[in-house]
Amino acid sequence: MSAVDVQNVTKRFGQTVALDDVSISFEDGGFFALLGPSGSGKTTLLRTIAGFHFAETGAIRIGDRNVENVPVEKRDIGMMFQNYALFPNMSVADNVGFGLRVRKVAAAEERRRIAEALELVQLGAMAERRPSQLSGGQRQRVALARAIVTNPKVLLLDEPLSALDKTLRVDMQIELKRIQREIGITTIFVTHDQEEALTLSDRIGILKDGRIVQVGPPREVYDKPVDAFTAGFLGDANWVPESWLSALRLPQPANGHSFAVRPEALSMAQARLDGMNAVAGRLTQRVFAGAMATCLIEVEGQKWKLIARDRDIPEITGDGAVWLNWRPEDTMAVRA
Amino acid sequence: MTELTASADRRRLFALLSPAYLWLTLAVFLPLSAMLFFSFLTDLPQDNPDWSATFDNYARFLTNPTYAILMWKSVKLGLMVTLGCVLIGYPCALVLARTIKGRARETLFLLVILPFWSNSLVRIFSWAIVLRGNGMLEHALNWLLPFELRLELMFTTHAVVIGLIHSYLPYVILTSYLALQAIDDDLVDAARSMGASKLTILRRILLPLSLPGLLAGAVLVFVPVVGSFMEPRILGGRMGTYYGTLIEDQFVSVYNWPLGAALSFTLLAVVLLILACASPILGKART
Numbered sequence A: 001m002s003a004v005d006v007q008n009v010t011k012r013f014g015q016t017v018a019l020d021d022v023s024i025s026f027e028d029g030g031f032f033a034l035l036g037p038s039g040s041g042k043t044t045l046l047r048t049i050a051g052f053h054f055a056e057t058g059a060i061r062i063g064d065r066n067v068e069n070v071p072v073e074k075r076d077i078g079m080m081f082q083n084y085a086l087f088p089n090m091s092v093a094d095n096v097g098f099g100l101r102v103r104k105v106a107a108a109e110e111r112r113r114i115a116e117a118l119e120l121v122q123l124g125a126m127a128e129r130r131p132s133q134l135s136g137g138q139r140q141r142v143a144l145a146r147a148i149v150t151n152p153k154v155l156l157l158d159e160p161l162s163a164l165d166k167t168l169r170v171d172m173q174i175e176l177k178r179i180q181r182e183i184g185i186t187t188i189f190v191t192h193d194q195e196e197a198l199t200l201s202d203r204i205g206i207l208k209d210g211r212i213v214q215v216g217p218p219r220e221v222y223d224k225p226v227d228a229f230t231a232g233f234l235g236d237a238n239w240v241p242e243s244w245l246s247a248l249r250l251p252q253p254a255n256g257h258s259f260a261v262r263p264e265a266l267s268m269a270q271a272r273l274d275g276m277n278a279v280a281g282r283l284t285q286r287v288f289a290g291a292m293a294t295c296l297i298e299v300e301g302q303k304w305k306l307i308a309r310d311r312d313i314p315e316i317t318g319d320g321a322v323w324l325n326w327r328p329e330d331t332m333a334v335r336a
Numbered sequence B: 001m002t003e004l005t006a007s008a009d010r011r012r013l014f015a016l017l018s019p020a021y022l023w024l025t026l027a028v029f030l031p032l033s034a035m036l037f038f039s040f041l042t043d044l045p046q047d048n049p050d051w052s053a054t055f056d057n058y059a060r061f062l063t064n065p066t067y068a069i070l071m072w073k074s075v076k077l078g079l080m081v082t083l084g085c086v087l088i089g090y091p092c093a094l095v096l097a098r099t100i101k102g103r104a105r106e107t108l109f110l111l112v113i114l115p116f117w118s119n120s121l122v123r124i125f126s127w128a129i130v131l132r133g134n135g136m137l138e139h140a141l142n143w144l145l146p147f148e149l150r151l152e153l154m155f156t157t158h159a160v161v162i163g164l165i166h167s168y169l170p171y172v173i174l175t176s177y178l179a180l181q182a183i184d185d186d187l188v189d190a191a192r193s194m195g196a197s198k199l200t201i202l203r204r205i206l207l208p209l210s211l212p213g214l215l216a217g218a219v220l221v222f223v224p225v226v227g228s229f230m231e232p233r234i235l236g237g238r239m240g241t242y243y244g245t246l247i248e249d250q251f252v253s254v255y256n257w258p259l260g261a262a263l264s265f266t267l268l269a270v271v272l273l274i275l276a277c278a279s280p281i282l283g284k285a286r287t
């Protein structure tokens, strides 16, 4: 287990710049999510760390070893793929034991470690099955067991859960987090699912067009996005119209910044509340979804969204004129 | 209920498949049964009105050792050519499917199956030009080498093997290529991430997963080569008497169709027997 350090890495595919001077550190034992829209370079960054291809410039360290010229076979990593990539011609046990066999681990030791890894992912009883006889979730666990059985320095996962359906995915997220805690392996997890990144990771890195936009703990990145892209990508953002800015208490001087509020920070009332920031709008729709409800409000021609517990939202009568109030410290300032 | 739909399904399936079966009957079984019928006759009905039924044609294979010797010679030839095709074709397919990407792959692939497009006689005679004494190969070698070299390849078993390998190589390349390129790249990447060398990946992943294709190619080569007659005759000269040329003689020069038919069916039986003996291995490769 080791820290991973990427410094000024640039990677091109022909004309496309897939990674543009990327620097990012992953601390030892942390669970790190790389988040970004499709084509932002997440896979490329992960595969560069893995060593499937080499970057044109920059340095990569895994632990105390410079690896930028070391091919993937020698980097001592564990990797999990989107479609599991289990070897169909081998049993579950042989799949898990593949890396041990390559490392010429003694037979008894090999058996012990395979059993241990399968126990860890709760698949001890499936050792003799073929991958084709397993369900999607079980294959996922086998792939995980296979990736960690060699005690790699770092675990790399490229959208490993995106092939699973929703409920199974949530189960696997919990399972993955538990196993990561248990063995304390440095984990880098690529996803385009914001919620997944926020739930799982200790730190998040946001990528866009081959650049790192922002790095930090989930709460910090969510509460203090540095630009409009991150604010909009990591949840919904309601943008305050310029004409309202003078009436609000802002965390930053207004010039050079835009201001936004998260939907869940808003509360709706028929009056402006004391000590709060507020804008006036007109309620256009209220969507009931069990415990929670979503309201769509038109503010100066823009669509705002409010999310709250259904019982906390007052009934609005008449033409739907409302005030949306929020605490001044919930105002997010981002670079314009 | 389920049984009902199952039988309805089966009926529909049968209706859909029946044209194919009809075609198969007409195109394969009718001519083949005519031949099978001939093989039990003393003479062809249209040549000799007092023809009668007999097992003699089959008995001759057992009583005259020449036939069995030629059969063994042909089987050996089949094994040799198949082995050659596998040893040359599989690596070609491997390179084609796994290391070359994009446009170059398509071009090379077309070149590989080029022998399929040329007439087999043209192909064989061009080999004759290359291989014969004082031919192109010897000229080229003597131009390169400081000493005089006589290969004497023409009219040898080697010439026959070379010609046959050239003709049948595309089958092995084609089937292996299709099997190899169907293997998910992520499997190879996964193996690499676990530290596997190229050789380990070939031995434990690519080879086992493409074995069905390779074996299919080998069968496609072995079966026709055992009965081949054109390459042995043209390139083998005096050495070129094989079981296939023996059968051809019965049909073309001796004009003994019943014996030719009987010899053909004996060959078919032997080949099927060999494949049946090999099928447990083929079956194991599939799982």
Ligand SMILES: Nc1ncnc2c1ncn2[C@@H]1O[C@H](COP(=O)(O)OP(=O)(O)O)[C@@H](O)[C@H]1O
Residues within 6 Å of the ligand: A013, A014, A016, A017, A018, A036, A037, A038, A039, A040, A041, A042, A043, A044, A045
């Ligand atoms: N092997 C490749 N050849 C050419 N271009 C590539 C290759 N891999 C990735 N790219 C390009 O690099 C950019 C980043 O891709 P990728 O890292 O796969 O994004 P993500 O995983 O975030 O969706 C994309 O524009 C993609 O088209």
Ligand SMILES: [Mg+2]
Residues within 6 Å of the ligand: A042, A043, A044
């Ligand atoms: Mg990707």
